[in-house]
Amino acid sequence: MKRFLATVLVLLFGRLRRRPRLERERIVGTNPPDSRAQMLVFWLFLAAAVCGVAFPVVYAVNAIPHQTQFLGLSLGLCLAFIALACMVMSRSLVPVEEIEEDYPPSSHPEEQEKVEQIVDESGDRITRRRLFVVGLGAAGTALGVALLTPLASLGPVFDVSSFFRTPWRRGVRLVGEDGSAFRAADIEEGTFYTAFPEHADREQMGAPLVIVRLPVGELRLPPERKGWAPDGILAYSKICTHAGCAIALYRKPTFAPTEPRPALVCPCHYSTFDPSRAGKVIFGPAGRPLPQLPLLIDRRGELRAAGNFSGAVGPSWWGVRNRQPRS
């Protein structure tokens, strides 16, 4: 134990003992000691220490108002004081010297020439240069392809079929967030509902629907969508065709003659779709209409899908308009 303590003491303090300094000629010119700058640096470090200590104190005392701000302030000031101290040190205490040195003249010009000659002559055995260039090119290209191959794992580049798969097909029942079925009679005008396919993954892009009811006389659906909106109940994909946000806004007039038309609006970039005109874009960055889901009312008065969407669901990308969604 005694020896251990002695060792620790020697290790701790032995180093502090001054070694006799050899009297040598100075390289850095003598500057008068700047005691003001030294004291300033010391005080700055002390200030930094005080600020640093303040952090745990503020952290511990919950009664302090604006605790978050004081936490940031203490840490920020601590760093600022350390930075200031470093700046003062570098400016006032560390001597600055600029040295420029010329490139040394080449000392052995003949030898350099000789080396170049050797390099030139060493290539004499290679007579078919083009063969080498082709071989190296092929190897380099292959290596590049090999390195890029893992990019294929980032997503379906060629197989985009999963983008077109939706859980909807004829007969799938519409359910609300709580899993209860939608009765057609319960769908009111002037409001909107979110629906999902029964017994299906709700996280899929093609799952969520937005449902609105409009007076049948106001619908302007194309003739091929006749019967898609029984009793004026319309279902559209809830995913905006621009960037894939949820269509969370429904603008409905209280008094149609003096107010804007009904519209489904995406809150991200204000793409605005007209539910009475088959989801046509009437404002905003979306490039294609909102996909519509044909509906039917079953014998119990509940809403069911009558097929799949009118177009691909989700944000737009290359080739999105060319194919139809599958169940």
Added chain:
Amino acid sequence: MRKAALAAAVVLLVLPGRAAGDPPRGGIVHVPLKPGETPVEHGYQLYAGNCSTCHGSRGEGITHKRAIRGASDQTGLGPRLVGVGALAADFYLRTGYMPLAQAHAQPRRSRVLFSDRELRDLIAYVASLGPGPAIPTPHPERGSVADGLKLFTDHCAGCHQIVAEGGYVTGAFVPPIKDDSPVQVAEAVRTGPYVMPKFSKKQISDANLDSIIRYIDYAKHPRDAGGWAIGHIGPVPEGLVAWFIAALAIVAACVAIGERNKS
């Protein structure tokens, strides 16, 4: 003279322009209460003087499909009020949404120009036009702020913004909700004023509505643990501050530190 003109210009710039949706200035017809008159009768007098131009002489509405002669492109003036009940009348009148100077303007919150007595009688008259919903009585003290935040995010924040500051939807201005009383919030949710959708009790139960109102009350003074709220209007002003103030300060500090001594 030039100073006066400048001052006038500044005043014009600073004062919010009188929106077309403000009530007609001084155009309110106040009808004195005659002895022995019931509230509904008095309300009808007020209705005839202030509302019938657009809503029709008996609340049937003026809903022409054809253009009204001499009114250029107007195709209707006001909706039918039969069956809207005391709920809608109380909301539109006590927020100052009605009366409206121009039928096509969006109603906005403005000074209520009727006395409380006149309001009560008018609401009683509109309620007497046909059976309709009564004025709701929310109990925000029974709600929970946490549930309210979630419900508000789901149903309201898309338009009204997460701390109820309001904003815009294509074609309409979205009002902030912070000046509304709990009753007015409940009325707005059930009736869906202007282009706002209405929400039935199936969509938002009364208990959930209590939580939403409780959250709106909290959102009037949210806990800004992060510090400077910058108007609570989200990431755009926050980004501006980060880029144009904080980033500039950092660059300036770097330049100051890196400057060479001129000795």
